[in-house]
Amino acid sequence: MDQVTALPALEQPASRADRVYDSLRRAILEGTLPPGRALVERELGEMLGVSKTPVREALKLLRSTGLVEMNAYQGVSVRRLDEHTVSEVYTARSTVEPAAVRLAVERHDVPDWTSARQTLEEAETLRRRGETTSLVIANRRFHRELYAGCGNDLLCGFLDQLQDLTAFVATAGWRVRATFEQEAAEHEAMLRSAEAGDAAEAERLTRAHIDGATRTLLEMFRGAEPQA
Template sequence: MNKGLSYKKVRKHKTLVESIVEDLQGKIIKGQLEPGQKMVEAELCEKMGISRSPLREAFRVLESQGFLAHEPRKGMQVSRVSLEELENIYVIRANLESLATNLAVKNEDPQILEELRRLHHEMIRVAQEDDTGAYHKLNLKFHEVLAEASLNQRLIELIDTFVKQTNRYRVVVFSTPGKLQASIQNHKDIIRSFEKGDAEEAERMRRAAILNNIEVLREHFTREEPANL
């Protein structure tokens, strides 16, 4: 079967470039494309059944988002993130998300609060069943709702990009024992701050949780070999 053709079929209203961006982004996040891997245009074109123009445009988008990196005449490669850079990214993400949390609380939308509570209880349930996969999905949703409640479109998009970037190394963070319970407690705290209308407190809670991930990462990567981060 020609795998390439499916691309053209799938796109209903999406343009080819968008499809390619999503596809490659997904593969990078999932680790199917490893950091440092060379992205040879002709090769990818053939595999995907597309031509170089849309691929190169997709490359530019992904580069802007930090998923790819290139030097002129040397070609694109999947961005290679050092531990230090990853820490840098986490610091930014912590700030952006805590800002969003602050704004979300200030907006005082009862429907948002309701949604957060629902997700929170759902997470408690799947945590008891030790379903980390389901938990991760709900967790993402929880923070997505929080971000969107900021009603700041630019911020929402920015956070989305940064979350995706850190998720490339999520596996590491989430496999840590106790992390799940800490996460649940954190959500509880945020919801409580939300109920109190204490935006600053919610902001601090959110920031602390994200920054804590850095510790986990640092610990992990000083023990084990830096591998091919």
């Protein structure tokens, strides 16, 4: 088993389980806990200075995001990545997210796009600093700012469930081929269309953005062994 000497420092969300979840989530996205890595409650608890109970609760939350998976004999490990996983995640996004963005732009009572603009500016700062993990999280927040105003809780809930898994796939892809600048330019175009109230163009650009990322990621993963 690979040895992990340190995990990201615990931050201060609401509960101890939340703090453990936040640390493990970030470790997975950063690759400190790589795909295929076994997640043993006792070992993780010792690393983080907590009992097994909040670790167990955190792992349940991580399972719901798709970042970890159950193995034989009820073992838990970081999800392995392969072409099939990439295709499933991005096909689901391409089918639903562009329509949700269009609905958000069409709604007259949707809030302004100030938060989306601020998030995009934050992402640009992170890109310049080379803070990859924080950047991918900011990018996911930006996407949510675009679709969250669609007025359909089912659509938002579905897309929210994909957020962490999308970040996981994107981060793994960036380690092979960095596409930061291209994605930043596409995000800017998507936001400008939303700000202009052009729902059809915002939908088109969102779909093109997701489909382009799909092609790039599949080229990276196609024919490769599952990441472990």
